[in-house]
Amino acid sequence: MAKTIDKEIDLKEEEPKKGLFKKIFSGKVEQKKVLQIIKTKKIKNLYFYTDVNNVLLILENGIRLVKDQKLKKEEEYVVWTYLENNNSVGLEFDSSTRAHFWKWASEAKVDVEKISIIGVNPDKLVKLTKKDWAFDAVANITYIYETIPVEAIDFIMIKDKANLKRIESYVDANDIDIDVFFGESGNIKQKGEVSEPVKEEVVKKEKPSKKPNLVEEVQEEGKKKTKKEKGDKR
Secondary structure (H helix, E strand, O other), rough: OOOOOOOOOOOOOOOOOOOOHHHOOOOOHHHHHHHHHHEEEEEEOEEEEEEEHHHHHHHOOOOHHHHHOOOOOOOEEEEOOOEOOOOOOOEEEOOOOOOHHHHHHHOOOOOHEEEEEEEOOOHHHHHOOOOOEEEEEEOOEEEEOOOOOHEEEEEEEOHHHHHHHHHHHHHHHHOOOOOOEEEOOOEEEOOOOOOOOOOOOOOOOOOOOOOOOOHHHHHHHHHHHHOOOOOOOO
């Protein structure tokens, strides 16, 4: 009997196929694999990068698949194809070097001032998602094939002061349990902490937190940029 060779699938657009036996007995194999990596590498958050102008829609609806974006006439959502696809949402480990992201951002001529980083809590994500995940070991990206609920988000970090108050006000008004950070350098300060001129400030919850140096990367990339242009619009 001829053996069927499984064709390689594009994880960005298609979930890994499982036979009935595997569906019944193996459970969420890929998710378990990702969780083991998270435990081994002591990863705190999974990162999602987006245009800061998308943040309010994300706070309303969660991080949705491109095919599930249902916008009102006056709404606009800027799709960053690095992690956003018709059938999946990609997430990077907080320990990632982010070299692939910066390469994409440079080629897409993304305005670094518009970069917003959303930190997703993997433990909450496990409880709030129903489908198995997939892991691309080459790209170091975890793919989720359904909406990532707002409740799975730990923090949002932005560089655009013009949007800071809007996002802060929305989070406060709706009593959303998310930290909102203004990123200007690598230091993070608690809300109300009096010190030198503001560098990094927590504007929501009061628990102290140490986030990775992604804001420093954004700062450095901003110095390199001379052009400012958004990514793809959908």
